[in-house]
Amino acid sequence: MSLTVNDLSYTYNRGLPTEAAALKGISFEAEKGEILSIVGHTGSGKSTLAMHLNGLIIPQSGEVSVDGMSIKKNSADLRKIRQAVGLVFQYPEQQIFAETVREEISFGPSNWGLSGDVLEERIFAAMDLIGLDRSFAPANPFMLSGGEKRRVAIASVLASDPDYLVLDEPSAGLDFNGLCELTSLLRAMSKNGKCVIHITHDLELALDISDRILIISDGDVTAFGSPLEISEILSDICVKGLILPDILSLSFELKKKGRINKITSDPFELAEEIRASGTACR
Amino acid sequence: MPLIRGTALGQYIPADSFIHRLDPRSKLLITVLSMILIFLTKSFPAMALWASLIFILAKISKIPAASLLRSARPILILIIFTSVLHIFFTGGSTVIFSIGPLKASAEGTITAFRTGLRLYLLVLFTALLTFTTNPSELSDGLEAAFGPLSRFGFPAHEVAMMMTIALRFIPTLFEETERIINAQVSRGADFESGGLLKRARAYIPVLIPLFVLVFKRADTLASAMEARCYRGGKGRVRMYPLIWGSPENKAVLSFAIFSAAVLFLNRWT
Numbered sequence: 139m140s141l142t143v144n145d146l147s148y149t150y151n152r153g154l155p156t157e158a159a160a161l162k163g164i165s166f167e168a169e170k171g172e173i174l175s176i177v178g179h180t181g182s183g184k185s186t187l188a189m190h191l192n193g194l195i196i197p198q199s200g201e202v203s204v205d206g207m208s209i210k211k212n213s214a215d216l217r218k219i220r221q222a223v224g225l226v227f228q229y230p231e232q233q234i235f236a237e238t239v240r241e242e243i244s245f246g247p248s249n250w251g252l253s254g255d256v257l258e259e260r261i262f263a264a265m266d267l268i269g270l271d272r273s274f275a276p277a278n279p280f281m282l283s284g285g286e287k288r289r290v291a292i293a294s295v296l297a298s299d300p301d302y303l304v305l306d307e308p309s310a311g312l313d314f315n316g317l318c319e320l321t322s323l324l325r326a327m328s329k330n331g332k333c334v335i336h337i338t339h340d341l342e343l344a345l346d347i348s349d350r351i352l353i354i355s356d357g358d359v360t361a362f363g364s365p366l367e368i369s370e371i372l373s374d375i376c377v378k379g380l381i382l383p384d385i386l387s388l389s390f391e392l393k394k395k396g397r398i399n400k401i402t403s404d405p406f407e408l409a410e411e412i413r414a415s416g417t418a419c420r
Numbered sequence: 421m422p423l424i425r426g427t428a429l430g431q432y433i434p435a436d437s438f439i440h441r442l443d444p445r446s447k448l449l450i451t452v453l454s455m456i457l458i459f460l461t462k463s464f465p466a467m468a469l470w471a472s473l474i475f476i477l478a479k480i481s482k483i484p485a486a487s488l489l490r491s492a493r494p495i496l497i498l499i500i501f502t503s504v505l506h507i508f509f510t511g512g513s514t515v516i517f518s519i520g521p522l523k524a525s526a527e528g529t530i531t532a533f534r535t536g537l538r539l540y541l542l543v544l545f546t547a548l549l550t551f552t553t554n555p556s557e558l559s560d561g562l563e564a565a566f567g568p569l570s571r572f573g574f575p576a577h578e579v580a581m582m583m584t585i586a587l588r589f590i591p592t593l594f595e596e597t598e599r600i601i602n603a604q605v606s607r608g609a610d611f612e613s614g615g616l617l618k619r620a621r622a623y624i625p626v627l628i629p630l631f632v633l634v635f636k637r638a639d640t641l642a643s644a645m646e647a648r649c650y651r652g653g654k655g656r657v658r659m660y661p662l663i664w665g666s667p668e669n670k671a672v673l674s675f676a677i678f679s680a681a682v683l684f685l686n687r688w689t
Binding site: 225232234235246280 | 599626629
């Protein structure tokens with residue numbers, strides 16, 4: 139049971155003078171229980187890819203399948219797929235419409251046919267998961283602060299209890315505390331056996347929280363692997379629009395000068411490497 | 421999932437042509453005159469002359485005739501509807517056929533054809549204006565046209581500015597609507613099944629966030645304009661001043677000659 143993307147291509151305005159290829163043959167697989175980060179520059183095709191994962195866009199060529207159900211036009215499975223794959227858009231607080239937080243969060247699960255006690259349970263479980271106090275339930279979501287609004291919006295997706303959670307730039311506009319809360323949420327979700335697909339342009343964040351990283355550039359897969367493998371690949375190639383974390387650049391330089399043996403993006407590990415090689419020299 | 425495919429009525433198609441380069445005031449003048457003249461046109465040969473003028477202008481503007489016809493398609497339904505009404509309600513002595521109390525007369529049918537064609541020509545001609553004039557030029561032209569009225573307190577500059585802003589934000593609004601629809605569909609919203617009332621209700625979760633965004637956007641835009649010391653039309657200069665030169669004279673003169681031909685044909689046929 140996994141989410142697989144096989145040789146997926148998509149061209150906007152196909153056949154018109156303004157046509158533009160957004161995805162050019164992307165393949166990868168995301169497993170339950172992992173955090174997979176998709177990293178790419180602005181215009182690399184990240185958001186187009188995200189909309190393919192729950193069937194908002196039907197593949198032009200190639201295949202996207204969720205738990206063995208393939209995404210096809212007019213497929214009866216499309217609603218099942220959307221229920222299994224929760225999609226949190228960039229600035230999700232812009233989707234808020236309801237008069238109370240409770241009603242907003244219940245929108246998803248009640249669309250999927252839940253009601254009564256099960257629905258109540260889902261609403262409160264989602265609020266607990268995102269760290270939203272239950273006393274917020276009767277509040278007007280439009281009166282909340284920006285950070286609280288975003289939590290309500292994410293909770294409204296979590297309440298449908300999707301097995302796959304796709305988040306498009308969830309960290310945009312969050313302060314440090316908000317970021318910490320977000321990363322611990324993503325970790326908790328993957329530990330509970332959910333598959334988290336985290337789309338971002340922030341390589342540092344991706345290296346920090348992911349089990350695997352997919353780097354895309356101009357609609358093509360540039361690299362796919364564990365954070366360590368990605369770090370090693372990035373010491374050889376330069377990817378358009380991708381900013382290397384300072385720690386990673388530092389460790390590339392030290393490796394080149396023969397001061398350390400292993401590349402790492404973790405500051406503590408790097409300090410340990412320097413210390414270990416320093417004693418070896420003397 | 422674009423909401424609107426292909427060319428829409430009122431869209432601007434950028435190209436480099438004699439018509440595109442004309443001063444917007446001359447194009448507005450010609451369009452307004454043509455509207456009056458098309459309404460005066462009664463004879464079918466004169467209408468054929470109009471049609472040929474429209475296609476020649478489209479050719480000069482480098483606009484495919486197919487795009488022009490496609491853009492007027494939504495209006496065509498309205499035109500056919502009014503024409504059908506004309507067939508039955510004009511009255512006349514020569515009855516061709518009747519459905520119950522409704523009688524279709526020969527006179528009615530001719531009137532229906534005439535009005536329908538007239539409306540269609542009108543739509544096509546005005547479509548040419550928006551196809552060849554970009555929104556900011558169009559509002560500059562309108563401002564100049566309403567200019568004399570500002571002496572009587574008509575806010576010409578403000579009206580033109582409002583039009584520019586409205587036109588500028590149409591594509592942005594479509595983009596935002598699409599994004600919100602996608603977000604709600606991802607949460608299981610269903611816009612396709614159920615009766616009319618249920619489907620209308622399904623759009624509430626789209627309309628409310630959209631209104632919120634529109635008001636926020638207006639607020640931001642107002643602040644941005646104020647930050648740049650926008651104070652309305654008084655003492656304002658243009659980056660691209662409107663220039664009425666010999667191409668404009670030629671265009672207006674040619675149109676005058678054409679109008680004379682149409683009026684002549686209209687009278688003698």
